[in-house]
Amino acid sequence: MSKLLYIVEDEADILELVLMKLEAAGFSTKGFERAEPMLQSLKVSAVDLIILDVMLPGMDGMEVCQKLKSDPATENIPVIMLTARTDIEDKVKGLEYGADDYITKPFDAKELVARVKAVLRRSSWESSKNVLSITPDFVIDFNRYEVLINGKRADITLTEFKILQLLTKRPSWVYNRSQMLDYLWGTDKVVIERTIDVHIRNLREKLGEFAIMIQNIRGVGYRFSVGGEE
Ligand code: CA
Numbered sequence: 001m002s003k004l005l006y007i008v009e010d011e012a013d014i015l016e017l018v019l020m021k022l023e024a025a026g027f028s029t030k031g032f033e034r035a036e037p038m039l040q041s042l043k044v045s046a047v048d049l050i051i052l053d054v055m056l057p058g059m060d061g062m063e064v065c066q067k068l069k070s071d072p073a074t075e076n077i078p079v080i081m082l083t084a085r086t087d088i089e090d091k092v093k094g095l096e097y098g099a100d101d102y103i104t105k106p107f108d109a110k111e112l113v114a115r116v117k118a119v120l121r122r123s124s125w126e127s128s129k130n131v132l133s134i135t136p137d138f139v140i141d142f143n144r145y146e147v148l149i150n151g152k153r154a155d156i157t158l159t160e161f162k163i164l165q166l167l168t169k170r171p172s173w174v175y176n177r178s179q180m181l182d183y184l185w186g187t188d189k190v191v192i193e194r195t196i197d198v199h200i201r202n203l204r205e206k207l208g209e210f211a212i213m214i215q216n217i218r219g220v221g222y223r224f225s226v227g228g229e230e
Pocket of ligand 1: 009010011053054055056
């Protein structure tokens with residue numbers, strides 16, 4: 001059975017082109033010029049992926065994405081955002097709202113099809129639940145004890161991995177150093193709290209552009225935050 005994709009795009013010619021290319025690639029599609037009827041339609045059909053334009057009349061793409069990702073009934077449907085803007089702020093906001101990928105307009109139809117396939121593959125892979133895809137370029141595999149940054153395995157130690165495991169368990173939750181020590185070494189080992197800071201520093205270095213997601217809350221401890229806000 002072919003996968004069903006919903007596409008929301010108010011520019012009729014772009015919508016038509018996207019529908020045509022996706023159909024040609026073997027997908028079933030349904031197009032919408034506004035988000036509201038798409039949301040209505042979601043209640044009655046099982047959709048595999050949604051392509052959402054950011055700039056829409058009525059409810060905009062960001063709002064729609066946030067709504068989809070905050071509803072347990074729709075949170076697992078992958079969302080690819082179409083944006084005319086290359087604004088980093090939009091990207092950060094979209095990721096915070098849970099978008100799975102981005103395509104900036106104007107885009108090549110082949111690229112769009114490739115991204116759709118990649119996101120669908122990843123979403124079925126993720127359904128194992130032991131793989132956490134924070135963004136498409138920052139993936140934690142709890143089975144293999146691997147962290148993938150831009151598709152490459154980061155060379156992290158077991159302690160660094162466990163820190164990441166603890167922090168990502170509850171995003172935005174602030175852990176103090178003694179809680180972290182307990183988690184890592186248990187209460188029977190004597191390790192000074194500053195040891196945590198050393199491990200965090202090393203871990204951050206290995207996370208590259210995603211280092212900002214591990215935040216130091218002064219006087220308290222550390223937290224993991226996808227938005228990277230202060
Ligand atoms: Ca638009």
